[in-house]
Amino acid sequence: MSEQETVLEMNEERMKAEEQERIIKQTAKELEISLKQIRTTVTLLDEGNTIPFIARYRKEMTGELDENQLRAIEERVSYLRNLEERKREVIRIIEEQGKLTEELKSSIVNAVKLQEVEDLYRPYRQKRKTRASVAKEKGLEPLANWIWEQPKQGDLNSEAAKFIDAEKGVETAEDAIQGAMDILAEQIADDANIRAWVRRYTFDHGMIRSEAKDAEQESVYEMYYNYSELAKKMPPHRILAINRGERENVLKVTLEAAPEFVYRYIAGQVIKGQSSVESVITAVIEDAYKRLIAPSIEREVRAELTEKAEKHAISIFAANLRNLLLQPPVKGKCVMGVDPAYRTGCKIAVVDETGKLLEVAVTYPTPPNNKKAEASAIINGLIDKYGVELIVIGNGTASRETEQFIAELIAERKGDELAYIIVSEAGASVYSASKLAQEEFPDLDVAERSAASIARRLQDPLAELVKIDPKAIGVGQYQHDVSQKHLEESLKAVVESAVNHVGVDVNTASSSLLSYVSGINATIAKNIVKFREENGKFTNRKQLQKVPRLGAKTFEQCVGFLRITDGDNPLDSTPIHPESYDVVDRLFTELKLSLDQLNTKEAAAALEKLSPEQMAEKLDVGVPTLRDIVESLQRPGRDPREELPLPIFRTDVLKIEDLVPGMQLQGTVRNVIDFGAFVDIGIKSDGLVHISELSDNYVKHPMDVVSVGDTVTVWVLNVDVKKGRVGLTMKKPANLA
Known part of the structure; x- marks a missing residue:
């Protein structure tokens, strides 16, 4: 390798290190997590460790970050890495044009949002034919520059007359002035600082307005036939509803911001003082905003509102799905x-x-x-x-x-x-x-x-529901209106989290269930089932290493989440990872117990008295790891779902006609959405507990009070037999209080 190649390679490595450090610092700042925790987590993820594995078995290294925090880090780092890649691409393109300044490069490098990078790149991007590009082809850029300088003296018409050229299509001075104005309008519209301010102003002060394309048409969108609301205060479910109405060609939707404030701001950035062309610059500002800035900013702000609404809807769906998957099995x-x-x-x-x-x-x-x-x-x-x-x-x-x-x-x-x-x-x-x-x-x-x-x-909700595409389980709202890619990623993560939280019996699990275990893909899951069918039940965790394609890394990631009951080693039925078996041996030696005494009163009493902090020091092991080991030893083979109440079983039928206001009932929460919860009370349609009826106290979101699968006491508020609707309350009526 030549000296020049060595220098280039060193420079590239240095840039990558700087880039990585920028990403880590930005993630730590945004998520309010220490630099050390972010750095460790990123290293663990880059080494191929899964989030369930890191959350459970690498607590000392991450400072006990939970799955949600780890996923947030993974998501943000992935975004920022893509952002860095885009920055490099933009810098390269502008540099090739010979227009890259140190100031511009610094602005691009320090940008923390993709939108900021795109705003900075906008003036240098190859555009399709525009009014400004046509004017430049006609040679009107010098006139535009003259106007932009805003001379105190000088006659615009006389200056414009110099550019009349019939062959180029500039017939009159007015044509020349209009062309120069088009160039300046695009220049203002491409200014990154102006776009950022207008976007922020539109987001904060813009009004979403919707109206019916046909006011006589009956539809589910009638409440939006003449509707307006401050954009930033619009709840996610309403944003998704009007989007759907617009997509189905029932609604016309606009986002409007008061233009006079925008004009005033742009003028403050552009106008240098009194000049002979002030009226022209004012007209350029209005044209730049109305024709170029407002339409694109409206699209961008509505896209941002939609993205936030979709993220919220997906999070509700994910939380509902997790609660449904973790319903207690009826054994x-x-x-x-x-x-x-x-x-x-x-x-x-x-x-x-x-x-x-x-x-x-x-x-x-x-x-x-x-x-x-x-x-x-x-x-x-x-x-x-x-x-x-x-x-x-x-x-x-x-x-x-x-x-x-x-x-x-x-x-x-x-x-x-x-x-x-x-x-x-x-x-x-x-x-x-x-x-x-x-x-x-x-x-x-x-x-x-x-x-x-x-x-x-009913026997095992988790084992059965993992066989179904999570989107088909139907415990959300607007799941067909959100980004299907993001929805799929989020729901897959929820199923993975639930499966690893419970653990899987490797001798009875289907390949569908096994494929969600940390580190195991569909091929390895099928290989485990095939190996089991050909060789009989697994009797110890070590045998998993004989499964085709299940290598050392996969074994490390999955083995702690796979259970073997009645096997050679009682620890194989617990969530304790084999890498910690020697810790258990040393612990039992300290407690003067043998492994055969696991699940006995003697072992339970000894473990109950134990101080994890003191014992961890003696065994030279981390406190979080020892705490998890002790908890697993106290209840080996425990299913965390068994602590939840069983569903309501019935022996007789309740009809909607039987209901009267004030009647007390037991029900099961079937779905939680932004404005309330649907509760199965044993009639044909689930009753609705509106958010205002969930508690005597203020409720920010229904999920703060109820979850899918909860057994709740409700009282009938109102009954509409014709429409089959029942209003319920969880507030105890005054006469029963």
Whole structure:
């Protein structure tokens, strides 16, 4: 390597280091996390470690940053790295044009938003044909420069007459002046400082206005037919609603800011004092704003508002999905799943307590067939044959008629410990038609697979729901109106987080579930299942290293989240990582216990008395790691979901006609949105608890009070039987207080 090449390489390395340091400092400043924590996290991520692994097993290194903080760092660093790449590209292009100054380069290098870089690059970007570029081709740039200097003396018409050239299309002095004004308007519109100020002003003071394209047309957007609101105060769900109305060609939407303030600001930046061309400069300012700046700034601000609204909607969807995935499993029960329908009949699937399919059937208790006696005989026969304790009904078509039939059947079976529950079947049809469902149930038709999925959803919501595209689960709002790429990334992260939080039994998990485990992709997940089928159950975690494509790095990332019950080593059933097994050995030696005593009263008592801080020093291990180890040893094999209350099981039907204001009910939160929560109280449609009815205290957002899956006490506020709507409150009525 030549000396020159060595110098170039060293310069490149130095620039990369400076760039990395800029990114780390900017991320630390924005997220208010220490430089050391950011630097360590970035290094760990760059080494190929996953966020669940870092959050659980590298707490000492990151200062106990949680998953949300780690994801925020990952997201921001990725953005800033892309930004640095764009800066390099812009600097290169301007430099090639011979127009790069040190001041401009410094401004680009120090920009912290992509928009700032694009504003600085705007004057140098190759443009399509514009009025200004045409005027420049006609040789009018010198006249524009003369006007821009704003001479105190001089006659504009006389100066413009010098540029008359019929061959170039400049017939008159007025043509020349107009061309020069077009050049100056574009120059003002391309000024980065002016654009930044106008964008900020429009965002802070602009009004969103919407009106109907056809005021006579009935639609769900009628409240927006003549609507206006300060843009920055518009809640996310309203922004997404008017966007959809505009997209469906029902609404015309504009963003308007008072132009006189903008003119005044630009004039302050442009006008140097009294001059012979002041009126022309004033006209140029108005043209620059109305024709060039306002339309593009309106697009940019609306795009920013939409991006924020989408981010909010995705965060709500993600939080709802996580709560749904972490619903407690209903274990140890033989379950009957029912996929209700009218003409094609209700598909029945019975699964044992492990989720194994026992039998399927079809019954026709609903209209138009109404074969209730025959259906009763079939269902009663299955209940008796397999000892069914719980019937799970999907909430789709014919759900309530099926519920009525099942409730009557339960009432007739006096003395049975039999109950039913209605569950959301969102996504069940997507799963049933999938390749995965075909592999799992090759001999069943689509509806029968759906019934089996509905039954299993109650037994283990997480294991069943991971088989479905998260977008199809339906616990959000406006999920079809947001960036599908961002939605998919966010929901995948939520599923990954939930799966690793709970842990996975490597001997029973499907490849779908395994593919969400830290470090494991779809190919490795299938290889684990294939290895298990060919070699029998895993008896220790070390055997995972024999799985094809599961290398050392993957093993390190995944092994702590994979559980082996009744294996060779009791620690394999805990979240303790094998890298810490020697810590457990030394800990038990200090406590004068053997590993065989795990789960005994002696071990529990010794662990309860232990001081993690003192013992960590003795064992030369980090306090957070030891704390996690002790917690895992105190409750080996614990499922964190089991601490949550079980869903509400029912034995009789409630109809909307039965409801009266003031009636107290127990319900399950099905969805949480910006303006309230929908609660299943056992009738056909979920009731709405408006945000104002969630608490006696001020509620900033419904998620501060309720989550999907919560069991809540509600009181009926109002009932609209015709529309099938029920208003609920969680505020205890005064007469009951």
